Amino acid sequence: MITMKNLAEEELLLKGNSACAGCGATLAIRWILKVLGDNVVLVSPAGCVSVFQGMFPFSAFNVPMVDSAFGAQSSVSAGLAAAFRVRNKKIRVVTIAGDGATADIGFHAVSAAAERGDDILYICYDNEAYMNTGVQRSGLTPFGARTRTTLKGKHEWKKDLPLIMAAHNIPYLATMSVGYPMDLFRKVEKASKMSGFRYLHVLAPCPPGWGTDESKTVELGRLAVRSCIWPLFEVENGKLTLTKMGSRVPVKDYLHAQRRFEDLGESQIQMIQDRAGAQMSYLERLEKIST
Numbered sequence: 001m002i003t004m005k006n007l008a009e010e011e012l013l014l015k016g017n018s019a020c021a022g023c024g025a026t027l028a029i030r031w032i033l034k035v036l037g038d039n040v041v042l043v044s045p046a047g048c049v050s051v052f053q054g055m056f057p058f059s060a061f062n063v064p065m066v067d068s069a070f071g072a073q074s075s076v077s078a079g080l081a082a083a084f085r086v087r088n089k090k091i092r093v094v095t096i097a098g099d100g101a102t103a104d105i106g107f108h109a110v111s112a113a114a115e116r117g118d119d120i121l122y123i124c125y126d127n128e129a130y131m132n133t134g135v136q137r138s139g140l141t142p143f144g145a146r147t148r149t150t151l152k153g154k155h156e157w158k159k160d161l162p163l164i165m166a167a168h169n170i171p172y173l174a175t176m177s178v179g180y181p182m183d184l185f186r187k188v189e190k191a192s193k194m195s196g197f198r199y200l201h202v203l204a205p206c207p208p209g210w211g212t213d214e215s216k217t218v219e220l221g222r223l224a225v226r227s228c229i230w231p232l233f234e235v236e237n238g239k240l241t242l243t244k245m246g247s248r249v250p251v252k253d254y255l256h257a258q259r260r261f262e263d264l265g266e267s268q269i270q271m272i273q274d275r276a277g278a279q280m281s282y283l284e285r286l287e288k289i290s291t
């Protein structure tokens with residue numbers, strides 16, 4: 001089992017990249033690469049990771065990385081995986097894409113790769129908006145969040161992408177948070193030992209986009225889980241298991257910590273509270289009935 005104590009010392013995402021201080025996506029990917037090791041090829045479309053860390057001809061990654069066209073990351077990854085298979089090369093293909101590239105613009109290709117069972121470890125870092133282009137709303141922006149294109153708060157609920165991906169009957173899927181590194185290590189390690197299309201979705205707080213202090217990233221990752229805004233679970237060969245993470249807190253503890261939610265009224269906060277409770281109950285029912 002990988003812990004903070006025996007986590008690899010080698011850095012595969014180097015210092016000096018231009019991501020913002022306190023970037024949750026950067027922290028998550030740094031940890032993920034430490035678990036995976038260097039026998040990987042990364043594929044990433046335009047987004048914070050490619051723009052701030054791996055944009056050609058510069059790269060902060062100490063492993064090979066392919067910059068794909070926006071939305072084409074799954075297709076490029078599928079091609080690479082097929083080429084490695086034909087040439088009998090045991091190299092992992094790891095796709096790293098943001099919420100916009102995964103849930104919106106690239107979703108058709110993500111769905112197709114999952115349905116075909118392409119041998120890809122797909123990681124969605126979810127900062128809940130198109131951040132590197134200036135904070136425009138995505139399908140994964142939560143209800144009520146203020147962005148540059150939802151100035152009075154988003155009116156729609158966040159797309160439930162993990163369960164949409166679970167409906168593809170893939171061998172492994174998990175939600176993760178930077179607030180719970182040990183859980184993240186375990187899930188990445190488990191996914192890395194499997195083959196086929198595996199999907200990991202990590203909630204990645206973004207200080208400039210969420211209006212938070214850069215020192216609060218890990219704390220927010222915990223609050224998201226404990227408020228049931230971002231439940232942690234895994235689905236392995238159809239069996240859903242919730243990861244229990246301490247006592248619950250009201251959603252207002254999470255929402256009030258972020259400026260993007262500062263215009264929400266009490267009735268909207270109650271709607272979010274009710275929705276989080278209903279979502280948790282639904283997952284608990286799924287856990288009971290899934291085999």
Ligand code: SF4
Nearest residue numbers: 019020023048131206
């Ligand atoms: S905009 Fe947000 S997600 Fe992008 S690099 Fe900065 S903190 Fe990270």
